[in-house]
Structures are given as C-alpha cells and as structure tokens.
Amino acid sequence: MSALQLSHDELVNVYRTMRMIRRFEERVMQEMGTGDIPGNTHLYAGQEASAVGVCLQLRDDDYISSTHRGHGHSIAKGVDIDSMMAELFGRASGTCGGKGGSQHIADLRKGMLGANGIVAAGAPITCGAALSAKLLGTGQVAVAFAGDGAMNEGVMSESFNLAKIWMLPIIFVIEDNGFGEATANAHVSAGSFTRRAESYDIPTIEVDGTDVFSVYAAAGEAVERARAGGGPTMLHVHVPRYYGHYSGDPDTYRTPEEKAAMRRERDCLGNFRKRVKDVSLVETAELDAVDEEVEAAIDRAVSAARAAPFPPMSALTTDVYVKYL
Amino acid sequence: MSALQLSHDELVNVYRTMRMIRRFEERVMQEMGTGDIPGNTHLYAGQEASAVGVCLQLRDDDYISSTHRGHGHSIAKGVDIDSMMAELFGRASGTCGGKGGSQHIADLRKGMLGANGIVAAGAPITCGAALSAKLLGTGQVAVAFAGDGAMNEGVMSESFNLAKIWMLPIIFVIEDNGFGEATANAHVSAGSFTRRAESYDIPTIEVDGTDVFSVYAAAGEAVERARAGGGPTMLHVHVPRYYGHYSGDPDTYRTPEEKAAMRRERDCLGNFRKRVKDVSLVETAELDAVDEEVEAAIDRAVSAARAAPFPPMSALTTDVYVKYL
Amino acid sequence: MAQKSFRQALNEALHFEMGRDPRVIMMGEDLTGGAGANGVKDAWGGPFGVTRGLLDAFGPERIRDTPISEAAFIGAAAGAALTGLRPIAEIMFVDFAGVCLDQIMNQAAKFRYMFGGRAKTPLVVRATYGAGSRSGSQHTQALYPIFTHIPGLKVVIPSTPYDAKGLLLQAIRDDDPVIFLEHKMLYDTVGEVPDGAYTIPFGEARVARDGKDVLIVAIGRMVQVAEEAARKLAAEGISACIIDPRTTSPLDEDTLLEFTETIGRVVIVDEANPRCGVAADISALLADKCFDALKAPIKLVTAPHSPVPYAPNLEDAYIPSADAVVKAATSIIKR
Amino acid sequence: MAQKSFRQALNEALHFEMGRDPRVIMMGEDLTGGAGANGVKDAWGGPFGVTRGLLDAFGPERIRDTPISEAAFIGAAAGAALTGLRPIAEIMFVDFAGVCLDQIMNQAAKFRYMFGGRAKTPLVVRATYGAGSRSGSQHTQALYPIFTHIPGLKVVIPSTPYDAKGLLLQAIRDDDPVIFLEHKMLYDTVGEVPDGAYTIPFGEARVARDGKDVLIVAIGRMVQVAEEAARKLAAEGISACIIDPRTTSPLDEDTLLEFTETIGRVVIVDEANPRCGVAADISALLADKCFDALKAPIKLVTAPHSPVPYAPNLEDAYIPSADAVVKAATSIIKR
C-alpha cells in the first residue's frame, strides 16, 4: 500500500516510533558498555518496521506477545520507555519493578503479554489471549511475534493448528532475520515457512520488513480477517538484524562486507525518509526534529533510570503468588 | 503395484502375518475378559496391512518405532508372539520380562525400538536411530509409525524438520484411523497431513491402508529413497480401527452402522483373499491352512503365557541402571 | 449428607463453578469424547468420566475438546488466564507434563513474579496420577514433587471425595496457578459429600485420625494406606494419628509441627519416588524444627527409586503398603 | 599440574573422548556457532565457549549444530544412544528442559527398565544452570532436584575444573543417561587439571575441606560459598568440614553418613529452590540414619521459594551467601 494512505501525523508517528526503537537499542548497547545495565540483552535494531507496521494496525486493547528480542515490540505497542529503561537497569521503577529484566518486560495495560526467554513460548499464550477475546466477545485481536528460529520449535506448529481449528483472532508474525543466535536459518530450517503455515490452511503473506508500509498493509489484511472472525494469518517478515544475537556477541560469523551492506541497503528508517520525501508528505526538517525529540526522551529515560532506586529487598519474595498462606 | 510382483511364498507370508496380528488382537480382547491380562490395551485390528506392507520392505536390522497401539508393528517386524503374549500377561518370559507391558514392548534384536505410551514420542527417537545408521554407515533405515492424533504434537513437526535437514534415512508412517481416542480427526486437525510434511520438502504418498499391496509399493519407494541417501518420506496411510480406542472403550461415538460398514468394506484380510484369488496366485485352501496354523500358534502363546511365572520380586529394582553404585 | 464418589464430587464442583462464573472454561483431550464423530456426544464424559454432562450444560465454546498438543493448550490456558478467563486445563495423565512443562514451570508459574506482581494467572491444571492401574511406566507416575519444587505453583492432592470437591472449588476460585492431582485409583471411592458448594482453604492439613503414639503423614491415595496401617497398629495396641496435608504447596507447616511436637514419632507415606520427594521434604522440615521433640528418627515409606513396573506383583510391591507403614511405625515405637 | 579453567577442563574432556571413541557425537544449538553463515566458522565455540575447536577436529557429521527443537534433538540423541552411538546433547540453559522433559524423563530414563534390561542408553545431556548472571527467571534455575527425583537418570554437578574433566569423561563412558550440569558462573574459575584423561566415579563424594566442628554439605557452585564460609568460621575458631557430593544421583550416602556420625552438626547449602530440593533430600537421609549422632538440627541454606529475580541486589540476595552459611553453622554450634 502506498504511503499516501496514512495521514501526515500518522506518518510522523510511525517515524517517531521506529526512530525511538532504533535509538533506544543503540543507547542500550552503549550503556551496556558502562556495566550499569546488568546481564545481556537482545537488540531489535534493524527490525523496527515490523513491530511498528504491525502495531499501527492494533487497538490499544489488542494483545501482543514478544520474544527475547522484545524492546521494539513493547515500544511499538505503547509501553512507556522510561519504565522500560528502568527495567533494564534493574530498578524499582521498571515496567516489572526490576524483577523481570529485558526478557520479561510485560505491560498488560497496554496489551503487552510479555517478552519471553523461551523461544516460541509466546505463541500458545497468545492463542489463549485470542481465545479470551473470542469468548468474551471483545473484538480484540492478538499478535504473536516470533523469530525464524522459533519456527522449528514444535509448539509453534501446535499453535498454528490450535489457532486454525478454533478460528482464533490471531496473527503470527514471523520476523525472519536469517539467524537463530549464530546459526543461519538455512542451515536448520527445511522447506518454507509460509508453506508450513499454509499446510494448516492458514493464509500467509510474505513481506519486506524494511518497508513499514508493506508491513502495515499486510498486517491490515490480517487484522481485518481476525476481527471479522476469519481466523489466523501468518506474516513472514524479512528483516535485518543489525547487531549480533545479543549485546555481547562479536558477530564474526557474518562478514564485515555483509554487515555493512545490510546496514546500507536494508534500513527501514532510510527507506521511510526516502519514501515520504519522494511524495513530499513530510518535510525532512520535521523528521530531523523528531530525531532530536527522540534523543531527548531517551536521555531523560536513562537519567531517570540511573537515578531510580533498586527494588527493596523485600521484593525478593513478594509476587510469587497473589496469596500463598 | 500388482500382487504379481510378490512370490507365492511371500504372499503366503504376508497373509500369515496379517492374520496373525488380527487374531492376536482378537484373542487379547477375549483374554482381557478373563481379567488375566492386567490393565488395558490398544488393539491394532483393522490396521494390519499398514504394518505388514511397510515391514515387508525392511531388512531384519532396520529400525521401527511404534506407538501405544504397538502389537501389529511388533509382530510385523518379527517380534516373537510367545514373548509378546507373555508380556501382556505380565510374565517373566515376556519380551520385557513383564516389566514393560503392552505400551512398552521393545525388541532391539529385531530393530523394534519400542511401543510408546507418549503420543508422538517415537518420532525423534527414530530420527536418532536413523542418525546412527547414517553415521555408522550401515545402510539401515528407520520407520516411525504414528497416528493421526500424533500429527498435532509439536515434536512430530520438529522431527520432520530434523529428518529433512539432516537427510536421515527415515520413513514416517502416519496411520490415520480417523480418531485420536474418541475425538474425530477432523475436529482437531487443520489443513492436510501430506501438506504438513511437504512444507518441510519431505515427499509424501497417500495410501489405502486396507490394501497391503499399495502400502508395500509406497513403502518400497520410501525405503529405496532412504537407503539411497535421499532422506525422509512420509506415508499417509488410511486405515480403519476395528475396536474402540482401547480394550475398555464402548465406542458409542461411532454409530453401529458405521462400524458394521467399516468391517464389511474395509478389511485388509478380505481384500487380500480377493486379490490373490482373482489372479489365482494362492489357493484358498492354503490360506485356510494358514488360518489354522495361526490359531494354533496363538493358542500355544496364550497357554505358555498363562503357565509362565511372574517376574521375581527382585526385578522391581533391577534394570533401572546398567550400574548405579 | 449424601454418599458420593470421588469422581462425582469433582463433577459437581465443575458443574457448580461453571454455572456460577462464566469466565470458567475447560480444555483438554476427550474432555467429552466423541467430538466430531457421528455417534453419541459426550460419549466418554472425559477419559475417566469426571467431566460428564458439562458439554450439555455449558456447550462446546466453554468445554473444549483439544488436539493432542499439551504444550499448545496448556499455554493457551495460561494466556487465557492472563487475560480474563479462569481456565481449567486437563492433562490426561500427569506423566504427559513432560511435553508441556515449560508452559507450566516457566510461563504460568512465573508470570506474576517476572511481571513484578502486575499480573495474575488463575489457571487450574487437572491431571490424574499414581500407580495401581497396570498401565506401565509412562502412565503411573506421581510427579508432584516436581510441581511442589516449582515456586509460583500450588499443588493440591485430595484424598477423599469431600476434600476433592472443596479443594477443586477453591482451586478454580484461586488467583494463582494450581496443579490439581487426582489419583486414578480414588475415583471410585465413596464418601460423604454435601450437595452445595464449599471451599477448603489451601495450606490447611486435615487430621484424618487422632492418635498419640505415632504420627503418620500421608499424601493423596496414601491416606487410605495409612488408615489401613492405623487399624493394624491399633490391633497391636498402638495409637496412630494420621495427617493429610491436602496441599503440598502451600504446606501446612504449623499443624505438622504441632503434632510432631506432641507425638515425637513420625512416619511419612508417599507414593512418589523417594529422591527429592515430598516425604523427604516434610521430613527435613520436621527434623529441623522439632529436633528436641523427636523421640526417634523420622521414617519414610515411599516407592523405590525405580520406574513403575507393569507386572501386577511388581506394581503392588512398588506401591507403599500398609504393612510397610506398620513396620516403620513399630520400628520407631519399639526404639 | 597445569592451571586451567573449568571451561577448558570440559573442552579437554570432550576433545579427548571424541578422539578416543568414534561413537561419541555431539548435538546442540550453536555448538559451534556460525553454521551456515558466511563469516568465521566455529565462531562461538558454543554459547559459552566450551565446545571450541571440536568442529575443526571432528567435523560437522559428529559436531551437529541443531535447529531450536530440544524435544527433537534430545529425543534423537536418546534414540542414537539406543542404537550404538554415545551422544552428548546440549541444552543451552537447563531451564529449557521444560520443552523436552518427556524425552529425558519418560524416554531415555525409562528405556532400560521398561524394556526389561534389554537396552542401554549411553546419553549425556549437558546443560548450564544457576543464578548470578542477571538473566532473569527463565535462564537461571538449578532444576537438579527434578532430575534427581527421576529414577533412571544420573545427575552430575561438578564444582571444580578438576572434577569437571574427570566427571565428564566418566559421564561419556557411562552406559546410563547422565544429566551433566555446568554452573555458568564457574566457567572462568581456575584450578589444577592434569593434561591426560582420568575419570571420577559417580557416587563418590569429595571432602573439599577437613574440619571437626561442623559439616557443610555443598552442591555445585555452593562449594565455593561453603569454602568462603569455612574461612570465616575458621576466623571465629570454628573448624568446618566441607563435603561436595559431586553427583546427587547416585548419592554417596556412606561418606555423608560417616562424617555426620563423627561431626554431629550439619549445614547443607544448595542453590536450588528449597521445596523437594536436594538439601531437604540429604537432610532427611542424615536425620534418619544419624539420628543419635546429631547434636543439633540440620540446617538448610537454600534459595527462597521464589523465581530468580533480575535486579542485581535481589539476585544476590537470592543466592545462598557465605554469611548465611556462617549464621546457620554458628546457630547450631552455639546450641
């Protein structure tokens, strides 16, 4: 679909969110270097158009579930970046009070059912959310994001089957960045992902995930089908992964040329700027202003996170149950 | 393929094995009534042509794995019926010394890797056997039998993928009797089983499982491919299930008419007799003699099983490990 | 009060709560039996007849016969619990938890904690457990030690029809994920069960029998075995007290400690395998907290460290017997 | 003897045994890293660098980078073990056992028993475990109580580089399925490791430190914590003995009982969750068998009954500390 179908403000918002994700991730990578963000994290940089294009089709109360690489989906679904940054720093003001960390950011008020440290585990959970929507008659839809590697976990296939026979209002978005950790997808995946979903009679759409407009259009079709009671759709979205698998990955299994070409040729932000410029819909200066705005917001998030207290020691054993004894 | 491609003796053998399975199961059902066979069991009656047609293509040292409905596969692969009957009676002379029971009959000397109480669990195990064959360069192939219900377990899909990317000498034989326990397959399975396998670039053949010659031909193609290094094949074999899901199942979810029609129209033994008679390959009298021979063999197996001792009490805690302390 | 079977007690709880709360739904394999077939509907009423009549009463949207995909439907149940429903999911035999443990252990059990307390997961996973049915090693395990080990889960193991109903109602109303375990060999046992609804709080042990010489702690079906042992002991002039914890997580430590303090001699009977089992768990607790009150070592009567065998003579020997309990009790009384 | 890291010790064992026995193969996710990609081959040497160099030495047929399908490849490893190979399969984080427990618990562990002793399953499942890496609730669990509970499995938890090598060689040569657990925070620890091959038998505890006032039993990484505690106790004039069981199944009961008899005071330190844990398991054993020798209650120092939190201050508090061990030891010495 053409960029023209989005209003000027929508376009600016799309850009802002993509830019926000990109810079959030770049900043997280930089802050990892300070040692102040504990552990490791999986960065979504390069894949922004997928999360943003899909979530732009969603209502506030629609559900999404994410993966270990969850920051982009969270931001696109509207989770507050201050709370996310604080969560990464392990602070009490984090989205999960500092108890979850990068791989478990969840915000049910935004319909965000959680990043997930277990590959493919979000798929059946999202079927459950879709079932809730269906049985409660709310008209909500649910989106399960997953990677190419996740396609080889059995529960993914089980979820396709369940979603189809129960005609759930769900969209499976397979973000194919060509790698599961350091292993190339071609080395471990037989056949075709779209044919896998189609073998359950689930309609599929293959999309260029560096073009937010294509993603938006495909997601629109899927969401419309889901809301109309037409059951599941699977989107196979091709995306680049800018960093290594995780923040500590030297990524030597890809050649420097290959990585340079990826960043040069497969950049959703550059694509977007070019596309809107071609049709003179948004001024370059306006996007530059967004860049600055984003920068400031991220600065604020980092400063606030650094200033926030760690969780109280009592938090260690609370929230295991609603009520135990 | 035509019945004519099998020699007279081979034809008699095919009939004998199918008949043996049928009568073994009918006798087990009858003996369950005496209360002397403990627990419950899943009977293979009706599905004989699948096990026999496939196993006829196998070498003695080829591998098979089976399911909870395992008697037919075991007999077809050459496991001794005396030991099997004794196992069902829980006796020390059983295939597993009485410790396994119906759902765990295994005989590695015959390449039989075990019935399995966990739906679909045999599939990856059989991939492992195929991997052994491949790495040890023995030329063996491995067959994983599974039901239609098993097709919805995720590990089935995982096994398809693994088998294909590793180009394992394996054949998946999906015996579709239309039911998983009391649930009709159509109620729980989306899409198509052959397309599911094909989505992993695994070639498939759909076969009438009441015609042993069709099964034999399809298995021949699959085994040839596997031995030649051509990787996995999936056979989708349509079979009738004569009894309820297990020996205690009143099977009221199928109508009496439907069950009568099934036995009338979908009988691999009747089919066989008709086919060989049409081409005058085996005399009816000869087959009748086989019937008597089978009857006597089963009588002997039951008598021997009844006469055999239960395992010694010491067997309770042996064989947990090769060596523990 | 009416005499009812364990099966019927459970069935009543399900009927009652589904009628009361439209958010309660059920899913599992052959929950009804006959789905999609041409003959009788609800032909099985569930693999063990526990869910009979629910399809008729509540329809196929709320009573969902699933594909054989435990990971998918347990996960779906967890996701539905997270988003406003109160699902009851059935794993036909608890042994099959091996194919869906991730959704129980890493997902449902941990949502609330990982999400900083900003979620709840009112999920009940029902499953049958236990030996005695001649079903071989993969359909007979107890496995509750595994669930008891996992923080975030509650583990309920009723031993009587009365408790089965009250504990199941509590499980469905509970806001945390609950593993509800039903011993196959208890379904036909009969006891008094009120017609109406009632709940039994978790973490409150039941004193199944009063006594002063020895305390027998028994889990699930083993309460029956303990009762038989107590009768035999009584014949020898030994008075045994029996405590049934009813839930292993939470565990009613107070009651266990109180009775241990008073009686000073303890036998724990547990059908699960012994290593890292519930018997050892309770023993460690009592041996620590009641050190001075203990007059003799705590004795554990459990299954051996082996899978469950098929042959009837072996399976019978596998299951803890009343005689073994008597022997253990006598050994510490004579001491 | 050369000083080597825990990681290198494991790597040497793998190199040695794969060189010696052509039936040994390995499979797992990113066992090498970079499979199918255009850049450096064996780029990772495994997610934690343990399998580095094996691809070069033994080639892709024997060192197999797998799809993300633990159930399939653990099952395949079990099937390969049943049919003549000696596979080593890697679960990157033991937490992922949730998606493949069936193949471990119901298949590999039970083949031999169910088949009446007519099969063997020489399978090693390697996995990392443990807290301390700021990885959140799903990448930090210990879970060895679950494996210890399951008959048919052996469970190995090395605490030093020396033991890591000798126990891994034993695991590969062992004819039974072995769960081999490597604590992520131990990989960089250094100790003396001989260049050649040697095995350490299962079921033989190591006396990590001699002492007479209190016995500290410590599992895996907790041996370090116990050692720190022992140093602190020594400063207070208390002499602590440390025993590292090295394998929880089989468990070296004899050594544990012998030292308990002599010392009479016991603290057990275990990183796993407490309910139905290894600490409780050992405590129940000692409290029963050494009842008369015990001068004080056995104290357990474990993680709390909660998932592992992400925030560093909370995660540090989650892990049993030397101070907690000192406190527990002091409490029973003062008694």
Ligand SMILES: Cc1ncc(C[n+]2csc(CCOP(=O)(O)OP(=O)(O)O)c2C)c(N)n1
């Ligand atoms: C069940 C399970 N197995 C393995 C892992 C380790 N792991 C984390 S991310 C990852 C790769 C996932 O690849 P993909 O699905 O393509 O997502 P991407 O990282 O490319 O976004 C793996 C193997 C895990 N977290 N869970």
Ligand SMILES: Cc1ncc(C[n+]2csc(CCOP(=O)(O)OP(=O)(O)O)c2C)c(N)n1
């Ligand atoms: C993992 C698992 N889930 C459920 C069951 C219970 N169960 C035993 S057989 C069966 C039906 C299997 O159907 P199918 O694969 O079609 O085989 P069939 O019985 O028709 O031969 C079920 C659900 C099981 N044994 N294992």
Ligand SMILES: [Mg+2]
């Ligand atoms: Mg990927």
Ligand SMILES: [Mg+2]
């Ligand atoms: Mg079937």
